[in-house]
Amino acid sequence: MNTIQEDEFYSLLYDIGKIEFRIINLSEINLRGLASIEFINCVFSKQVLIIDDDAIEGENENYKKITIKTCVFNGVHISKCNFSIFEVLDIKGINDFLINDCKIDTLRFLDCSNIDFGITFRQNVFNESFTFENNYFLIKGHLSFLNTNFNKLVIIKNNTFSILRFAFVKFKDFTAIIKNKFTNSLLENSFLLCEFEQIDFSQNDFRDMKYIDCKFLGSAKFKDVPYNKLSIISFDMCNFYKHVNFNKSSFYKLIFENGSFIETASFQDTYFDIISIDRTTFESKAFFDNIQIKKIDDCSRKTIRTIKQELQKAENKIDYNKFRVYEFNAYRNDIKNKLREYDDDKDHLNHRVREPIQLKRDAFVLWISDLVSEYGTDWKRALNFTFWSGLSIYSLFYLIENHNYTIEVSNWNNWSRFISGLFRFFLVTDFYNPLETDRVYLTNPLSWLIFIFGKIVIAFGIYEMIQSFRKFKA
Template sequence: MDIKIPLNIDLQNVNLLITFSNLKFQGKQIHFYKIKKECLHRFQFEKCTFESDIFIESDFEDITFISNTFNCNKFHIQKSTIGVLEFFNDEYNNQTVTSNIFKKGNLKIADCDFDTVFWLKNVEFIKNTSVDINNNKFLEGCYFDSISLDQIIFYDCNFSKEFRYDASYNRSQFRECSFSGLTTFSDLQNVNSSFLWFENCHFYKFTNFNNYWLHKLRIEETTFSDNVSFQQTYFDIVCFIRIIFEKKVWFDDIQIKKIDDCDKITIRTIKQELQKAENRIDFNRFRAYELAAHYKELDWKWNSGFIDKSILFVTKISTDFGNSWRRALVFTLISGFSIYLLLYIFENRDYQIAILNCDNWARLFSGFFRFLLVTDFYNPLEADRVYLTNPFSWLIFIFGKIVIAFGIYEMIQSFRKFKA
């Protein structure tokens, strides 16, 4: 059956379950409304096609959408008090299971109170569709299960009880929302382009992001009053701006692929919480990330960041900011030998050295191993315990000792990174 004319349906005197099945709504728009609030209604739409713009403005005991197709520009539910609102597929008929599909347009839910359950399950929003959920109160559970979204925006919403968000999407934004119950974000599939953004929100109870895979996470001006868990999460990019964690935060085994694109404040926030949790393994990893981010911010201007940049540059090439003792060992041997070779050439500038003479090679390498002894200040090129006599040789010698001592210190620090 096709309904092709614009309709204004007055629900004033209706107080029963109404089922719309296998209908096609056509025309400009259909408006469900009620002036008074004495009666509640129960609506069920099953396997219908909506080509008209739909506006629902009434009070309901429950509204259920099962396996419908939405091909309209606007589907708005607003200024209503609703007990249960559900979107789900016909899961009792496994042979012809069909999700609710929004092929185009905008789903808007605004200025509503949901007294019992708000549940979207197996709903598919095709590309270029959008969902706006603003100025709503969810007094009981609010669930998004196995949802495919292109873009969704939550603004000024209050989630009083459990909130579960199991959805794949391109962009989800929560602005000025409060979460008063358990909050869970899970099972995201579209890692390549997904963006989850919280702005000026407040989480009052435990918040769970465990095992969450996401392209970009941005949280700003947000307070977490209870524990938060980011254990075994994977992100390409993370951005934290002025976040307040009032209780414990777990970042165990968090992975950030494009850590070089993260700012220093974000990395420092994660590092500080890892330190509070006494997670030394991940703490040292993010300590190195923080130094790398700080090094990236500095410049080589003499009157600004030259000294700090120089120190961090040496730390970077020697141990990659404390991440590799092997790199420190190689740095110590190569840099030490290079300086020692310069000293060897300068001290033997008046002599002709026979390259094929094995004694010269033995003298060269035995002197180098002696040169590696930081506390040995005698001439490494002489068998006797005598000092260097040339001032320039002393400059090379002292500089070499400093470089070797630095390399050994960095290597020891890399060994000790798991110590208390």
């Protein structure tokens, strides 16, 4: 491979528009007067700046076609150029790649491997299509866009990224950022102050991805995202104006803060280890059918309540009941934390005097409701509680009422009296002595105390059992 001189370099470009298998030792290339340029299997030994004196603002702007294929660059900066077609194909090595302040109709960046450098697009306008596909980045490689407008189709597909970042970018037509892999678990990927018209983020193997102050003006899809234990996706101050679809996606952690969903949002058949929804509004319906949360105890009560409310609005009674239980459990954990904080706080004047008392009462009510029927959702547990607690209290009552008598276990009459009394004891409206055949009241104060307590326990158990049977009612 021979080194080409500057005069021969421009002579070939002007004559045939192509240079192949040459070492190019130029630090600046001016595309003035050229219409089509191809660099194939070339080595650029210096960092090269590519400019175009013909790129004049106005009606007479000149657009060129450039193809860079299977070349090696020490670094390339392209500035203030206009291209009808810009192609980068099968590049093996570039230390730095920057496109700045250019207008490009169609860009294709395809099949480049082992990219261990930064690719940066800054202050560019893409008028027709932008395709970035089948490229592989190493750990130091990153792709960045700053202050860029995409006026038409954008496809970023089947790439392996280390870092992907967008800032002040407008996507004015359909955008598909799909089926990409992210390998760097130490640094975050981000979209900062971006606007999307219609976007598809489906099937990306995310790591740490942040969307900050973004506007989703059209429909947005985040479907079929595969699970990865490093996938933490957060939306901070983001607004979704059209339908949003997260169906059948899995994330380790999904976070929504300070945002809004104007139209419907769908999270059907999704899986999360943790999900957080805080200061976020759903102005239309949100569908959380068959949502699964592995670490539900690590989710905030605000998040659980928000999902529960949306399930109720969608009349999904089955999942609603599950999240109703989750919310009660979350409230119990909050009570424990508040009481612990109260005990650790030496200045109790910071709290209302009755606050810890009320919290302890709530904790007791939640504990007994969970114990009896799991907050009115498990009729079997309520039935077992009613029978065994009633039997235990009645047995104590029976022993007290017969403390002056010898009870013979082998005597059937004793068993008959015990069993018939047990049935009467379970009749919560019967306040006569269940051990007597006549309608007489008890005379022993201790028996009365146990008797009344037993009636209350049985009535509570029956009430919880009825509530459990009614959990699917309106």
